[in-house]
Amino acid sequence: MTRILLLSSLLAANMAVHASSPFLSAVDAHFKAWDQDHDGILSVVEIENSVASPQFKGPAAAAIASLRRAVRNTDYKLPPLTQESLHKLVPKPKGNEDLPDLDDLFEHASRRIEAGKTDLVDLSKLSLDSLEQGKLGDCFCLAPMGAMLHRDPQEVARRFSPSGEGFVNVTLGASRTFRVSLPTDAERALMATTDGSGVWANCYEKAVGQMRSKEEDTNHPTELSVVTRGGSAGTMLSILTGHEIERASCSPFRDKKIPEEEKQKLLQDIRRQMTATQAAGRLICGGTLKGKTADGHKPPGVRGPHAYAILAYDANTDVVTLWDPHGDDYTPPAAPPGIQNGYPRTQGRALIPLTELVQWFGGFSFETERPLKEGT
Template sequence: MKLSPTLALLFVFYPSLLYAQAAKEPKVSFEDVLKARYESWTKDLPTGKITADRVNSLVNNPRIHGDDAAAVAALHLYFRAQNNVTSVEESALLQTSKIMDSDERRDQLTKPVNLEQAFSRYRKHIQNAPKELFAKDAPKREGISQGRLGDCFVIAPIGIFVTQHPNRLKGMIDQIIDGSCLVNFPGVKPVRVPKLTEVQIALGSSAGEQGLWLNMMEEACAMELRTLTGKKSAVAMDLISSGGTTAKIIQMLTGHSVESTHLQPADTKERAKVEAEVRRVLTAVHKDKIIACATTSHTKKEDATPGIATGHAYGIVDYNTATDMVTLWNPWGNKLEPKGPDGIKFGYSTVSGVFSVPLKDFLKLYETLLNQTNKPLPKK
């Protein structure tokens, strides 16, 4: 191979630079990790197959790091998708890893899960996530991206809470020297969240370069819901993986009761009353910084608006009374450039999940408005 004069000089004087460039980190695959770890992960299991219970224990194991953590996260995703499967052998996992799945909805599992694709995504998440609780100018909504969990009902209220009250959210989390945290929701006993494992970090949402505060809040919400519902789950995060009640999270964050408004009444005479109520709530979002979210119907329409997902929770960022525009936030943190003018037909220009819609469109696109009231919940 003939080198250019510049590269030739570099090779003479700085050969290590070229060697370093040539010796790139080898590509690691899910298959590589599984083959290397399968025996140790199943050695005491009677069937020789890896089980959902064993994977759950690995999720909570602080000694699982790096590529091993990414592989365990992918396995956990596999068992969540195959909720009627309790064990699986290595050969089946290797076969499944090569099957393509759809990434159309990041928060809805498809069957089967592409384990190689999931591993690659989780590996990148672990490598890029800062290990501090709060990094840079955290906490803030900008940079949040909902993960593969179906927990928009958790992330949307958290995103709006940190938009309206960043200092209050930061003050909720007390870090302990061992890496665990106390999360102080108003009016209830503090939630003790153990130091997050790398698998838990991979499985959760991301706040980008801001640190692990969002993962801590996500885990704390899951643990508090486990206490409130009495449901048993070895991995607390599984309780928020497939949807839930946005109102409960608003209550948890604010310590106040929540009211709900159905935006599309069957009786047309009620529509004027609904619109007046919505204006009242949205004005309070702007003036009083109350926390509000809107949810879409679970029914998918053939003429659905691009960028507006069904069965999804959105945070309400603001309301402009002069222009009658509602600003919303999709916890996916997505971007959308409509193929036509902004509106119901082509969608709305979206940057980092944020977009604005006229109030008349808002009332057509969304099914329910949920908002914090000024009435505190009874202390427990």
């Protein structure tokens, strides 16, 4: 009798957890469909393929997007993802930072799916402030796109056109066109958001993934998984614009062996290049390596490695307007703003003296007027 009561209590407790967790409800309803080889364990590839599948919508999409975030986060130490082990992960065990909060990830994904607009492009809402990086490491392609969006939203809109039911043509450079499917619910939960201006940014991310995909990379079978691998913002700036770039490294400013006179000459060269590129209406982007100065200090609020767009350079004040693809706000923990305390950021924009920026920045990429050679 006692054993029966104990089993009944355990069953009741399990049902209570299940009832309070929409994530687990979705897992139980769709696990077999996600588990393509039917071995009872969800692999990374199976999760990536399920994220890319349009058959999973709403809660199913939110759940698989949550699992995708969990398995691709190297901070987590996950067991083999069986249906049973997933039940043991919910709710998240208290005090264990090696495991994800899958219920929280599910809620976040659900909100993004519900809020997303599925039109291709709404030019009336298209602006730099509408673009924000999602839960992928693809700042390398969003920073150049942000710079272009800042220059001319219509130029961005012209790069996208419908291509039959459920498909979109995305043009990179002067004439490179990629045909991609509209983003699935799960992809929209993970990819960039556009504040109601459409799914154009997700189509762009998928086009970049398609362009960079390699058949031998079996661990990244989908466009979304490929774009997550990261890349060079400068290279992507060249591909997006169809023009060659010129690079300027900031590493000499962290090299104590290089004479100050040589550093000042390099700084003047960067100033001239910024002024000339901006005057010609061309784009500039760049990024951090670790975001640290020569003495190992990382300004609060700075991300690294991370790609940024340079929106403006004021030669009179020697100040750069930097844009972070996350499009977020940041308030330094102390005053005054600068290398020690960080820089205020509003919708991704921060004003930073060039003499300070070069101390922790990785380098700049400047769009030129030279056409990119075919096949590059």
